[in-house]
Structure formats: C-alpha cells, structure tokens
Amino acid sequence: MSAERAKRPPQRWTYDDYAALPDDGRRYEVLQGELTEMTPAPTTFHQMLQGRLHVLLLTHGPTAAAGQVLLAPCDVVLGDGSVVQPDLLFVAAERIGMIGERYVDGAPDLVVEVLSASDPSRDRVRKLALYAANGVRHYWIVDPDSRELEAYELGGDGRYVRTASCADDDEFRPPRFPGLTIRLKELFAPLARPGAAEASPEPPQ
Numbered sequence: 001m002s003a004e005r006a007k008r009p010p011q012r013w014t015y016d017d018y019a020a021l022p023d024d025g026r027r028y029e030v031l032q033g034e035l036t037e038m039t040p041a042p043t044t045f046h047q048m049l050q051g052r053l054h055v056l057l058l059t060h061g062p063t064a065a066a067g068q069v070l071l072a073p074c075d076v077v078l079g080d081g082s083v084v085q086p087d088l089l090f091v092a093a094e095r096i097g098m099i100g101e102r103y104v105d106g107a108p109d110l111v112v113e114v115l116s117a118s119d120p121s122r123d124r125v126r127k128l129a130l131y132a133a134n135g136v137r138h139y140w141i142v143d144p145d146s147r148e149l150e151a152y153e154l155g156g157d158g159r160y161v162r163t164a165s166c167a168d169d170d171e172f173r174p175p176r177f178p179g180l181t182i183r184l185k186e187l188f189a190p191l192a193r194p195g196a197a198e199a200s201p202e203p204p205q
Helices: 003-007 016-020 044-059 063-066 094-099 122-135
Strands: 028-031 033-039 067-071 088-091 111-114 138-143 149-152 160-167
Touching: 016 122, 028 088, 044 063, 044 067, 044 088, 044 111, 067 094, 088 094, 094 138, 111 122, 122 138, 122 160
Parallel strands: 111 138
Antiparallel strands: 028 033, 067 088, 088 111, 138 149, 149 160
C-alpha cells in the first residue's frame, strides 16, 4: 500500500484496495464498501466444526459431483463490491466458472458461517442481510455455544426464510444435497483426547 493511501483510506473500498493491504497478520473483509477487521483467530472448536462440515460435504459423493466446496480463507467478491471470507462455501458445477485464481466472483450457492463468540451479530445480522441482498441462496449458521445449526433459504421476496433449526440429537438433511445427513451430536462432539478414558476417575461404589 502506498504511503498516501495508508494516510487517506478510500471512502468506499474496492477489491483492488483490499488486495493492496499490507500483510500485517490481520484478516479483513469489505462489507458494502467499508473495510472491517475480522475477529481474532478462531477457537480450536470453531476450526473443528468448520473442518468437520468441510469433510462431510467433500466426501459426500453427490455433493462432490454437483460442484466445488471451498474452505476459508477464500475471498468472495459479491455483486455490491463486498469482499467476504466465509468459513465454508459451495459453488454448483454449472456456475463453476465464477471460481477464479484469486477469488470467487459472485454469490456462492451455499455459504456457511461458524459464529464467533466475540461478535455473533456479524454473521447473524449484518452478513445475513448482506448475503440475502447479493443472492446467496442457502445460508447456514453454526453456533458453537448453543450447539445449534440454522439453515436459511432465499425466498422470492429476496429475504431469508429459516428452513431448519437443529440441535442435540437432531439430524439435518439439507435438500440442496440429497442423501447427506448431518448428525448434530457427531458434529458438536468434543475432541477425543488419547488416554482420557484411562484418566477418568473411578465411578462411586
């Protein structure tokens, strides 16, 4: 970034402005022309959930054949110029041309966001409205704290309709991916640590 640009940020950020940012170890997004810094590094549980969903989609045969699954960090440039980095996204095969070398150009068919405890409203409110306005047809929100998965589908009026809210022993079968079953208990299972069973105290007699 030039010294002049660093002193005088653009009034409305573009992808080129965003791409010219120095590598300062931080992660940014551009939401409707405004440069915003993302929250600190995700928790390990956040990363586990993201990874498990990625594996479920990637290894489900019909899904793999139907399009491309991508994992963060991956820039997505939406129609209003916003630049976002969803935790997970899916682009259908017939629209695969929108995946370029540097970024995904346009609205993915599915976006998945795993909530951050420090700023859950970013995904629940601001980015939900942003994705709806830019035509992201399917949006899943995964909440590590409440152990819930919410699914939204874009309605004819351009607003999201919540089509599923799953927790505990529920099973989520997304219509977009026939044959796929996401078992919430398995998705939110804690990390199994070697030797944990041996270290457990003896049950009372």
